[in-house]
Amino acid sequence: MTSVRMAITRKVSRSIADCQLTHLDREPIDYATAARQHEAYEHALAELGCRVLSLPPIDALPDAVFVEDAAIVLDEIAVICRPGAPARQPETPSIVEVLLPWRELAAIETPGTVDGGDLLRVGRTIWAGRSTRTNAEGVAQLRAILAPHGYAVHEVAIDRALHLKSAITLIRDGDEPAVLVNPAWIDASFLGAIERIEVDPSEPAAGNALLLGETLIYPEAFARTREKLEAQGFAIHPVPASELAKAEGGVTCCSLVFGVGG
Numbered sequence: 670m671t672s673v674r675m676a677i678t679r680k681v682s683r684s685i686a687d688c689q690l691t692h693l694d695r696e697p698i699d700y701a702t703a704a705r706q707h708e709a710y711e712h713a714l715a716e717l718g719c720r721v722l723s724l725p726p727i728d729a730l731p732d733a734v735f736v737e738d739a740a741i742v743l744d745e746i747a748v749i750c751r752p753g754a755p756a757r758q759p760e761t762p763s764i765v766e767v768l769l770p771w772r773e774l775a776a777i778e779t780p781g782t783v784d785g786g787d788l789l790r791v792g793r794t795i796w797a798g799r800s801t802r803t804n805a806e807g808v809a810q811l812r813a814i815l816a817p818h819g820y821a822v823h824e825v826a827i828d829r830a831l832h833l834k835s836a837i838t839l840i841r842d843g844d845e846p847a848v849l850v851n852p853a854w855i856d857a858s859f860l861g862a863i864e865r866i867e868v869d870p871s872e873p874a875a876g877n878a879l880l881l882g883e884t885l886i887y888p889e890a891f892a893r894t895r896e897k898l899e900a901q902g903f904a905i906h907p908v909p910a911s912e913l914a915k916a917e918g919g920v921t922c923c924s925l926v927f928g929v930g931g
């Protein structure tokens with residue numbers, strides 16, 4: 670049993686405006702605003718019971734704030750990713766150091782690529798988005814690493830959004846899981862009977878929520894989807910997230926959350 674929830678975050682790089690962009694046009698990103706909103710996000714993690722390990726920025730790596738892409742941390746093992754954007758590959762060594770005390774580690778090796786944002790865990794199944802960032806070799810390596818730990822890894826194509834979790838995230842864990850999804854970006858029928866809540870069509874990026882226990886850290890901008898979620902009994906902790914959204918980042922992207930004993 671785990672009794673403490675850790676959240677690894679990394680402060681926003683001063684170079685954030687030079688971030689990678691795939692589906693969005695570049696627009697000015699205000700560092701100070703992004704940093705302030707990120708701090709509010711870290712506070713939200715702490716308020717919801719996480720022990721937040723806030724790493725210093727790496728200004729030479731514009732996207733380093735998006736720590737989710739560097740690893741997937743499961744109860745049994747952490748897998749260090751090999752990000753699909755070459756400019757992001759130097760982000761992983763510092764995450765190795767941070768995770769070493771907490772988990773057995775494995776890593777995706779060249780020529781495999783995997784971004785953590787493409788990995789959706791539902792129970793002991795990992796849905797791996799085949800995106801511009803995550804390739805077949807990377808998914809095959811992940812499958813081989815996780816099979817002995819009892820996880821099944823399945824591929825699902827994602828081409829209308831950056832990452833699988835840009836379009837779909839877990840909003841209830843346990844025996845009766847549920848996801849939040851933008852059906853315009855992904856056909857979620859691969860999930861079979863799992864309950865699906867759809868975003869309001871006017872809020873396409875609203876499918877990315879961060880589940881902590883029974884509460885969702887959720888961008889304050891998506892009022893309509895939020896209303897829908899609350900009407901169905903979901904607890905929402907809103908955060909300002911508009912500035913990093915211009916860098917194609919959502920609320921799952923900015924942390925690695927995992928349980929530790931004691």
Ligand code: CIR
Pocket residue numbers: 688689690691732735737738754757785786787831832834835916917918919921922
């Ligand atoms: C990138 O394109 O890699 C960054 N600008 C955004 C990464 C967002 N991460 C995530 O969705 N997990």
